[in-house]
Amino acid sequence: xxxxxxxxxxxxxxxxxxxxxxxxxxxxxxxxxxxxxxxxxxxxxxxxxxxxxxxxxxxxxxxxxxxxxxxxxxxxxxxxxxxxxxxxxxxxxxxxxxxxxxxxxxxxxxxxxxxxxxxxxxxxxxxxxxxxxxxxxxxxxxxxxxxxxxxxxxxxxxxxxxxxxxxxxxxxxxxxxxxxxxxxxxxxxxxxxxxxxxxxxxxxxxxxxxxxxxxxxxxxxxxxxxxxxxxxxxxxxxxxxxxxxxxxxxxxxxxxxxxxxxxxxxxxxxxxxxxxxxxxxxxxxxxxxxxxxxxxxxxxxxxxxxxxxxxxxxxxxxxxxxxxxxxxxxxxxxxxxxxxxxxxxxxxxxxxxxxxxxxxxxxxxxxxxxxxxxxxxxxxxxxxxxxxxxxxxxxxxxxxxxxxxxxxxxxxxxxxxxxxxxxxxxxxxxxxxxxxxxxxxxxxxxxxxxxxxxxxxxxxxxxxxxxxxxxxxxxxxxxxxxxxxxxxxxxxxxxxxxxxxxxxxxxxxxxxxxxxxxxxxxxxxxxxxxxxxxxxxxxxxxxxxxxxxxxxxxxxxxxxxxxxxxxxxxxxxxxxxxxxxxxxxxxxxxxxxxxx
Numbered sequence: 001x002x003x004x005x006x007x008x009x010x011x012x013x014x015x016x017x018x019x020x021x022x023x024x025x026x027x028x029x030x031x032x033x034x035x036x037x038x039x040x041x042x043x044x045x046x047x048x049x050x051x052x053x054x055x056x057x058x059x060x061x062x063x064x065x066x067x068x069x070x071x072x073x074x075x076x077x078x079x080x081x082x083x084x085x086x087x088x089x090x091x092x093x094x095x096x097x098x099x100x101x102x103x104x105x106x107x108x109x110x111x112x113x114x115x116x117x118x119x120x121x122x123x124x125x126x127x128x129x130x131x132x133x134x135x136x137x138x139x140x141x142x143x144x145x146x147x148x149x150x151x152x153x154x155x156x157x158x159x160x161x162x163x164x165x166x167x168x169x170x171x172x173x174x175x176x177x178x179x180x181x182x183x184x185x186x187x188x189x190x191x192x193x194x195x196x197x198x199x200x201x202x203x204x205x206x207x208x209x210x211x212x213x214x215x216x217x218x219x220x221x222x223x224x225x226x227x228x229x230x231x232x233x234x235x236x237x238x239x240x241x242x243x244x245x246x247x248x249x250x251x252x253x254x255x256x257x258x259x260x261x262x263x264x265x266x267x268x269x270x271x272x273x274x275x276x277x278x279x280x281x282x283x284x285x286x287x288x289x290x291x292x293x294x295x296x297x298x299x300x301x302x303x304x305x306x307x308x309x310x311x312x313x314x315x316x317x318x319x320x321x322x323x324x325x326x327x328x329x330x331x332x333x334x335x336x337x338x339x340x341x342x343x344x345x346x347x348x349x350x351x352x353x354x355x356x357x358x359x360x361x362x363x364x365x366x367x368x369x370x371x372x373x374x375x376x377x378x379x380x381x382x383x384x385x386x387x388x389x390x391x392x393x394x395x396x397x398x399x400x401x402x403x404x405x406x407x408x409x410x411x412x413x414x415x416x417x418x419x420x421x422x423x424x425x426x427x428x429x430x431x432x433x434x435x436x437x438x439x440x441x442x443x444x445x446x447x448x449x450x451x452x453x454x455x456x457x458x459x460x461x462x463x464x465x466x467x468x469x470x471x472x473x474x475x476x477x478x479x480x481x482x483x484x485x486x487x488x489x490x491x492x493x494x495x496x497x498x499x500x501x502x503x504x505x506x507x508x509x510x511x512x513x514x515x516x517x518x519x520x521x522x523x524x525x526x527x528x529x530x531x532x533x534x535x536x537x538x539x540x541x542x543x544x545x546x547x548x549x550x551x552x553x554x555x556x557x558x559x560x561x562x563x564x565x566x567x568x569x570x571x572x573x574x575x576x577x578x579x580x581x582x583x584x585x586x587x588x589x590x591x592x593x594x595x596x
Contacts, residue, residue: 013054014088014177016062016170018045019078021094021103021127024070033096033122036153037068040093040117047158048091048170055358056337057423060174063087072102079107088177089170091115092131092142095153096122100131106140109180109209109594111173111552113143115166121153132571141570141591143169143548168568172549175358176594178302180209184347185281185299188217188307191344195471196532197305199347203477206593207553208351213299217312220276228295229275230286233332237271240332244431245321248438248455251504256444263441266450270321274331277306277322281339303354305345309446318442318451319343323402327353329363329422330405330430337422338363343402348469348477349534356467356538359545361421363406365458367397367508369466369535372527373497381500382493389511390487393523397466397508397537398501400446400453407506408436409459409486417459417486419539440504457498458508460488465542466510469555470531476593479550480559482526483541484512508537513561520561529559544568556588557581 020041023029045062052060063085065078082090090105095117105112112135116128128146135142145166147159158166184204191197204210223229250257258266279287283298308319325331326339340357342350343366353364374393379385386393409417410432411425420429439452467481487509489497498507512526519529543562550557551569564580569587576583576590 012086013056013058013061014174015086016045016048016060016089016091016174017078017082017087018062018064019090019092019105020064020068021092021098022068022070023096023098024102030068030070034068036095037093038064039156040095043156043158044091044093044115044166047163047166051167052170052174053361053421053423054174055178055361057361060170069098069103071099075103075105079105088180089173091166091170093117094127095119095124096127097124098127098131100127100134104131104134104140105142106138108140111169111176112140113145113166113169113173115145115162117151118147118149119151119153119155136572136575139591141572141587143568144571145169165568168545168548171359171545172552175355175549176552178358179354182302183211183213183300184350185213185215185301185304186307186345186347187215187219187277187280187304188312188345191307191309191346194344194346194533196346196348196534197307197344199345200471203471204347206595207477207555209595210302213301215280215299217307219280220273223276223295224269224272228287228290228292229272229279230284233286234272234275237275237332238268241267241271244434246438247452248440248504250441252441252444258441258444258450262450266317266452269317270451273317273319274322274325277304277341278326278339280304281341303340303342303350305342305347305350307345309344313447313449313451316449318400318447318449318453320400320402320442320451320453321439323366324405324454327363327366327402327404328406328433329425330433335422335425335427335430338404338406340364341402342366343399346534348471348532349536351469352467352536355546355549356465356536356542359542359549360538360540361423362419362539363404363422365397365403365407365419365508365537366399367403367535367537368399368533369395369527369530370398370501371396372524374524378493378497382496384490384493386489388487389485390489390509392511392514394487395510395512395523395527396497396501397510397535398505399534400502400505403454403456403506405433405437405454405456407458407508408433408456409462410436417462419462443502443504453504454506455504456506457494458486458506460486460509462486462539463541464510464537464539465546466512466535466537467546468530468532468535477555478531478558479546479555480529480531480557481543481546481562482512482520482559483543483561484510487511510537515561519559531558551584551588552594554588554591554593556585
């Protein structure tokens with residue numbers, strides 16, 4: 001299948017710069033190491049390019065300077081080249097001793113790591129220790145990569161533990177570099193007093209290197225009334241909707257139901273909203289052809305949020321269809337990269353979605369962290385005592401209909417339910433996600449202006465990671481995450497529990513992995529310790545990747561259930577104490593935000 005349909009690029013994609021450093025002593029020493037050092041750089045580049053993609057589906061590209069770096073002149077030349085061609089992540093590699101402070105990467109904003117070859121013939125490990133000490137002394141934290149087992153000097157393989165660290169670092173580093181210079185677009189302002197939609201521009205600027213853009217929701221009305229959208233694409237979209245988006249049961253009381261003609265107009269309205277929101281985020285060259293040159297540019301938004309409630313939804317159809325479809329991996333144009341669009345303009349949940357998407361390339365699911373169901377409560381209400389993964393209870397993840405349709409779990413990996421990187425999604429899988437979704441007419445008690453909410457039930461046994469950024473006064477941003485699994489309930493049990501809230505909304509039953517202590521003592525403790533009303537979940541257990549990304553951005557992690565042997569942070573973190581999480585807080589406070 002073609003994976004470049006409607007490919008979207010915001011700015012120039014960052015490259016990975018591989019820095020082969022070498023012992024600068026000529027007349028025998030350097031000359032004997034040139035090939036081995038450059039081969040090491042080439043193997044690292046091959047590993048990265050064969051295993052990683054950018055979130056837009058493009059292959060990650062590595063660049064290596066023409067010569068090894070033996071001293072400050074060559075280091076400066078390499079830095080100039082990296083700056084000129086758009087390198088966003090730096091990986092230094094060496095099998096030998098080098099002059100640490102002369103060869104190191106001095107870019108204060110560049111995510112950086114050093115791989116020192118574990119061999120006995122030459123002291124690559126000694127250079128690694130020396131240059132990491134230099135990085136730490138100069139306030140330029142770097143990740144250290146050192147294989148567990150000694151290799152022979154002519155060994156051309158990269159050990160599995162080294163591969164894991166290189167790829168984890170590069171994924172996190174590319175996420176940092178990709179965010180830099182892009183925008184968060186607020187469509188509207190604060191929704192119902194939700195703190196996450198009080199957009200903190202300082203957080204975006206200082207921690208993520210992003211700017212903030214703002215558009216009043218009246219811009220949607222203007223563009224609809226003045227037909228500032230691609231009318232041909234609209235006709236294609238509304239036809240696709242009629243063929244693929246099944247309207248669900250109207251659960252409103254008869255006297256509060258909208259008429260058939262009103263619902264038909266609502267469908268037309270929400271499809272236009274979808275086109276307009278996308279154009280606001282990334283622009284549309286078609287608008288230039290129509291004479292709308294300013295509108296054609298968009299806002300360079302890598303992520304956005306729509307306020308909706310209540311100043312919009314008391315009068316106009318809600319944004320649920322717009323949010324659900326844009327956040328999915330497909331629409332009327334076929335398979336394409338998901339857009340990150342946060343419900344209720346919850347910018348902090350939008351950032352959580354963005355982190356997950358940049359690390360995985362997959363659609364992200366926005367949810368309320370709504371209800372903890374204990375085994376006793378489940379038994380009392382349904383007569384059923386949960387078993388297996390659900391035996392300690394579960395958390396109901398549900399929101400007012402904006403969840404990506406990929407969250408149905410109708411895609412598969414090795415025959416098991418999954419949410420795949422968007423470029424691996426097939427047309428058949430997109431169709432299955434659509435068939436598993438109905439669009440319930442909006443509950444008019446909540447949404448007086450009508451609209452439609454995506455209604456589905458996630459399949460069970462998917463490994464997922466729920467995450468959330470919160471901002472705490474005096475502390476700043478903190479990240480919390482919970483790796484776990486989706487679970488399926490007997491139909492009768494699901495129906496009883498789901499009908500106690502709004503059954504027109506998408507439901508995921510979630511069980512976090514428990515550790516028996518702290519906030520992961522039991523499922524109740526996870527719910528009790530969650531820092532906000534929203535969370536975003538990504539397919540896979542990506543907690544370790546999120547922790548590495550947070551460290552690069554100097555955001556401490558306040559809650560996680562990732563095993564200690566999977567946690568990977570810059571080497572400087574070990575200097576801030578032996579209590580791993582406390583050291584994380586102290587290191588982040590010491591270094592401050594990346595773009596301060």
